[in-house]
Amino acid sequence: MTQPILELTGIDKAFPGVKALDNACLNVYPGRVMALLGENGAGKSTLMKVLTGIYSLDAGEIRYQGERAAFQGPKHSQEAGISIIHQELNLIPELTIAENIFLGREKVSPFGRIKWSEMHKEADALLARLNVKHSSKKQLGELSLGEQQMVEIAKALSFDSKVIIMDEPTDALTDTETESLFNVIAELREEGCGIVYISHRLKEIFQMCDDITVLRDGKFIGQCTVAETNEDLLIEMMVGRKLEEQYPRIDAVHGTTCLEVNNLCGSGVEGVSFKLDRGEILGISGLMGAGRTELMKAIYGALPKDSGEVLLDGKAINPQSPQEGLAHGIAYISEDRKGDGLVLSLSVKENMSLSCLEQLTNGIQIRHKDEVTAVEDFIGLFNIKTPSRNQIIGNLSGGNQQKVAIAKGLMTRPKVLILDEPTRGVDVGAKKEIYQLINKFKSEGMSIILVSSEMPEVLGMSDRVIVMHEGHISGEFNAIDADQEKLMACAVGKKVSEVAA
Numbered sequence: 001m002t003q004p005i006l007e008l009t010g011i012d013k014a015f016p017g018v019k020a021l022d023n024a025c026l027n028v029y030p031g032r033v034m035a036l037l038g039e040n041g042a043g044k045s046t047l048m049k050v051l052t053g054i055y056s057l058d059a060g061e062i063r064y065q066g067e068r069a070a071f072q073g074p075k076h077s078q079e080a081g082i083s084i085i086h087q088e089l090n091l092i093p094e095l096t097i098a099e100n101i102f103l104g105r106e107k108v109s110p111f112g113r114i115k116w117s118e119m120h121k122e123a124d125a126l127l128a129r130l131n132v133k134h135s136s137k138k139q140l141g142e143l144s145l146g147e148q149q150m151v152e153i154a155k156a157l158s159f160d161s162k163v164i165i166m167d168e169p170t171d172a173l174t175d176t177e178t179e180s181l182f183n184v185i186a187e188l189r190e191e192g193c194g195i196v197y198i199s200h201r202l203k204e205i206f207q208m209c210d211d212i213t214v215l216r217d218g219k220f221i222g223q224c225t226v227a228e229t230n231e232d233l234l235i236e237m238m239v240g241r242k243l244e245e246q247y248p249r250i251d252a253v254h255g256t257t258c259l260e261v262n263n264l265c266g267s268g269v270e271g272v273s274f275k276l277d278r279g280e281i282l283g284i285s286g287l288m289g290a291g292r293t294e295l296m297k298a299i300y301g302a303l304p305k306d307s308g309e310v311l312l313d314g315k316a317i318n319p320q321s322p323q324e325g326l327a328h329g330i331a332y333i334s335e336d337r338k339g340d341g342l343v344l345s346l347s348v349k350e351n352m353s354l355s356c357l358e359q360l361t362n363g364i365q366i367r368h369k370d371e372v373t374a375v376e377d378f379i380g381l382f383n384i385k386t387p388s389r390n391q392i393i394g395n396l397s398g399g400n401q402q403k404v405a406i407a408k409g410l411m412t413r414p415k416v417l418i419l420d421e422p423t424r425g426v427d428v429g430a431k432k433e434i435y436q437l438i439n440k441f442k443s444e445g446m447s448i449i450l451v452s453s454e455m456p457e458v459l460g461m462s463d464r465v466i467v468m469h470e471g472h473i474s475g476e477f478n479a480i481d482a483d484q485e486k487l488m489a490c491a492v493g494k495k496v497s498e499v500a501a
Helices: 044-051 074-080 097-101 116-129 145-157 175-190 202-208 231-239 292-300 322-328 337-341 348-356 368-381 398-410 428-443 455-461 484-491 496-500
Strands: 006-015 018-028 033-037 059-064 082-085 163-167 194-198 211-216 219-225 257-266 269-277 281-286 307-312 315-317 330-333 416-420 447-451 464-469 472-478
Touching: 006 044, 018 033, 018 044, 018 194, 018 211, 033 044, 033 202, 033 231, 044 163, 044 194, 074 082, 082 145, 097 116, 097 145, 116 145, 145 163, 145 175, 175 194, 175 202, 194 202, 202 231, 211 231, 219 231, 231 428, 257 292, 269 292, 269 307, 269 447, 269 472, 281 292, 281 455, 281 484, 292 322, 292 330, 292 416, 292 447, 322 330, 330 398, 337 398, 348 368, 348 398, 368 398, 398 416, 398 428, 428 447, 428 455, 447 455, 455 484, 464 484, 472 484
Parallel strands: 018 219, 033 194, 033 211, 082 163, 163 194, 281 447, 281 464, 330 416, 416 447
Antiparallel strands: 006 018, 006 059, 211 219, 257 269, 257 307, 307 315, 464 472
16 A cells, blocks of 8 residues: 555544544545544544644644645645535535635636636536536525535535545435545546545445544544455444444334324425324335425424325314424424524533423523433433533534434424434444434334435334325335335335335
C-alpha cells in the first residue's frame, strides 16, 4: 500500500464533562476509499472537525501530503485540498444552485463583476456529472432533500480536492442518486483522490470502500481492508459485543382496532385505507416520493385532507394541526429530526418535555420536579449519552439526538406512535436499542406505525407491512409472507396478484 496522503495520529479532544477523542488515528490513501465506522458518539464527526480546524486538537499530530499540518478552519483546509460533505446540509434555500456552490468564492472579473455565465457553466457541468436534472439557475429551496444533498456533493467536488470526506452522503438519496454518487466516487478513486466515507450502512461499505477504520468511545479500535473482514466482525468491533439479532422482533397478542383510516385523499395520497390494532407494529414501505410521509402527516394533522376519515378508538377525529393530533393521542416522530423534531439551541430536557408541558403544568406553573424526573427516566431508559439533561442538544451525536426525538413523542403517552425513518443516520448498536424500546412499548399495547426506506428493518420489526406507490397502497403482507422481492415489486407499482404469481 502507498504512503497515506493524510495521517491523523494520537488525536485527543476533550469537552466539559466528556473526552470525545482518546488517541484516535486515521490513515487515508490516494486512490482508495477509507470507511470510518463507529457507533453514534464514537467520535467520527469530532475527528473530522479537528482535521478541518473547526476544533483545535488537545494532543496528537496531523500530516497532510507528508507535511505536518494545522488548519485554522474549514476555509483553510478547503484551500489546501480537503473538502467535507456534512451529514447536515450547509446550504441556503433562497439562493440558486450555482450561488450555493460558489458562495463566498464567486468568479469575478478584474473589475469586480460576477461572471455569471462562467459560474452557471461550471455548476451545470457538476450537476450533469452527478446526473442531477436541474439548471444551476434553479432556486435551491425548490429541490427535494435528496437533490439538495447532491448539490452539497457538487459543491465539494467544485474544490477539485485531493481528500474528500463524505459524512453519511446517501442518507437522503434515492437509489438512482446513490448510484450516481457511487459512479463519481469510482471516478475520484481513479483520479487518485483519497476519500473518507462515513456511513452506518454496512452494505455500502462492502460495495464501495477499500479500507476500514473503526472508532469506539473516541478510541482507535483497528484498521483493516474490506477483504479481511465481514459484517459480524465489524459490528463486534463497533459495539464491543456481538449483536446476535439485528432485528429483535417479538410476537405479541394484538388487541382491538385502535386506528382506522378510510379512503383518505389529499396531500399526495389517494384512497388509502388501513387498520392498526393495539400492540401491533405496522410497517409502511415504498420508494421515496410514494406518499408515505404525506400520509402520516395527514393522519397527524400536519397536512390537510381532502376527503376520507380517520377513526381513533372507533370515534372519528379530524386533527387540523400537530397540536390537535397530539391532543387526540397521536405522536409523530419526523424523518427530519433537525427540521421538524428538535430545537437545536435548547437543552435535552427542554426538547424532551416540549410536547407535554401541558401535562406537566399545575395551573399556570410547570412542575419542574416532575419534569426532571420524567426526563431523567427517559435518558436512562434510552441510554442517551449526554453529560447532563441540561446539555444543548445540538452538541449530541445524531443517534442520541434521534433518541431524544423519540422520547419527546413518548413523553406524551400516545395511543398511536408514528415513527418516520426512526433509525436514519443511527449506528447498529443504537438501532438495536431503539428496536428494543419499540418492542417494549408494543408489548405494553401501544399501536406503532414504522415508516422506513430500509426493507430489512420493515421486515424485521413489523407484524404487517403495507407498501405504497404513487400515493396508493399497492400491497399488504403479513410479516411471515413478506420478503424484499415482494415489497420491491409492489413499490415499483406491480399488483399483489402479479407478485404472488
